[in-house]
Amino acid sequence: MEAVLGLMVILLGVSHGVETHCDGRQDGAQCYGALGGTVDIQLMDSTSEIPRYHLLKNSLKILFVRNNKVIYNTIAHRSLVFLSNGTFRINNLSITDSGDYTLKSFDSDGTTSSVRTLQLFIQAPVSSVLLVSECLSQGEMRVSCLSEGGDSPQYSWALDGRTLTDAKLLSRKIKNNIIILKQHISGRLVCSVRNNISDVSEEQKTCRFINCTSINGTEILGWMPVNSNSLCIEPTTEPTPVTPTAVGTFWFIFGLKAAVVILSLSGIWIWFTWKKKTILEGPAVPEKVESPDNSVFMIEMSPCSNT
Template identity: 60%
Template sequence: MEGVFGLLLMLLGVSQAVETFCDGRQDGALCYGALGGSVELQLMDNASEIPRYKWRKKTSVTKTYQMILTGQKNKVKKNTLRSRSVFIPNNGTFRINNLNSTDSGKYTLEIFDSNEHKNRSQILQLFIEAPVSSVQLVSECLPQGLIRASCLPEGGDSPQYSWTLDGHALADSELLSRDNGTNFIVLRQNISGRLSCSVKNHISHVSRDQIVSVCKEMKTYCDGRQDGAQCYGSLGATVVLHLMDSFLEIPKYEWRHQSLTIFKSRTNTIFSHSLQSRYLLMPSNGTFTIKNLMKADSGKYTLETFNSDGRKTGQRTLQLTVQAPVSSVQLVTECLSTLELKVSCPIVEGDSPQYSWTLDGNTLTDSELISGNNGTNIIILRQNVSGRLLCSVRNHVSLVSKGEFISPCKDTSQLRCGLMFAAAVLSCAGIGLYFKWKETKYKKMLITPQIEENPEDFQIIEQSNLADV
């Protein structure tokens, strides 16, 4: 009964798994199987015409050979994998179920004639890979209108990636990263359409599509008309600084970054000593724009104004801070031994991140939060806390969040004890049955000689009686 139950479990598991076929009749064949699935290997055309054959595997650790299959014509003499495999002599196929990583390796088939001479041998290399079960496609807008797309597979050994846009392979005019074989790409500006990511290995292939739209250029605005204004810009994006209502009525002015003069102007004529294509001054509305912001753009800016006689009439300073935006965030949960839930909120990138947490839309309270700090990237929740947990990460130029439903941690100690007790009971029952079987067998052995000896005893008595007569 136990064997039948185990066989049913094996068959149910295989029916849900991946099945592959490989022709291994050519020497040096490369075959692949899915972890937990089945592989059918054709080793020969027909074993019924072969006097003797044996199939063995070379172990990677000891470098010795392990015999797998031996046979003569239609008769299989030995199959060390018989619990999860079957060999069909009339078509020469060997099927292995419930594949595991130890099945990987080099297999050698040797065929002998009727005189026990080896006719030929052929090698087959089998690789067991975990299949790619699913994939997610995540896209986000970057500064300057770029799009970063990430292809996140679940499971899978040695994944290979490919991307298409509206059914065609991405061209250099669309792809900024110039690499179409990685799990993330960066698209150029003004790219839109149906983006598809495909992930495959030798035994699986999955894909995911998503419509991507043109990203608008990230731009921040800051009113710098007050002395000592604090302004922020996103790395790689654009910032517009409002310096004055208008420069048209000002005879002369000078705009500096630290000690470097950017603009000088007299009678609405601009003289620039460091003019770059990413700077733009609009005298009519008093704005100064910096495109493609860099960390070097951070610092103190000074605006000085003068009258027609060259006398300084005013001076204001502005502090600009350029920050990398928070691009993406994850939620990672872990049950502690005390049944408390540890939750971390890691980010991929971003300067000076600030964290906040909510549960079902409400700020976490001391009755829920054991660590007592709602502003860190790691928190510890008390026992029996459940609901939709949301982690928000922000800085002065970005805000991202990630939510997830959480459940109380379960106490598995009683379950483990129960399983251990059940295992102990089954072991004791097995030992008891074994000794009961041994006792029964021993009693039978004692009874059998008595039955054989009784006729001889009668025969001896009869002979002795005859002698007396």
């Protein structure tokens, strides 16, 4: 009946979330379970050779097994006992499941044969990690690692797969979730957040110097995260943009050159036209003959008189 009930709990989906395993065979063991998840506590190797045992939580008996049969289980609605391997599974864990657990084993005559204790801690798992980065004026990079959920989170950093050392940092906060990288440190920066029942990480690339025009036309100049390059307009085939002033100057020079060419051609055409007309019509004023060959000179002779 207990086994059937435990199977029904699993099939109904009560056990969701993170599953953890704890070895409770050593006295003083510390076990961890995820809030809303499942924990398997291995109490012993086998129950077949133990006539009777009790499991107590904070001195309150919650489980009683005798002759390899479950006599009662106070949390049977969300737990299951695997008699073959001595494992006690608790589903849908809550904060109230944290506490001290004591396993008492008895011989056939009722004499206590062993007593072992363990501590169970229930923690909320880390659900997600967000990296918030800011590139400073000289190329330094401030990065904050923010985690959602998670009890007692622990932060660790890596750069290109290696543990980030203080030699590459200007500073780090006590909780280790905010760091400032020195200038010109580049690579893949990873922040990992973990606790005893979860481990989540997030990656961020470091800074680079960007000088470009953004999609909305503004200038981007300075140290930016590497992925900020997507904000820039892709370069075209003509890297130098043509401004309106440049366009006006171009057409002015073009018009001036065209006018010079037209005037030159017009002058040449007028000259050739005049020259042709002069040759066909001849000179307008006849030439003055200085010494004609057929000229006759008339000389008047007066008679001489003898006085």
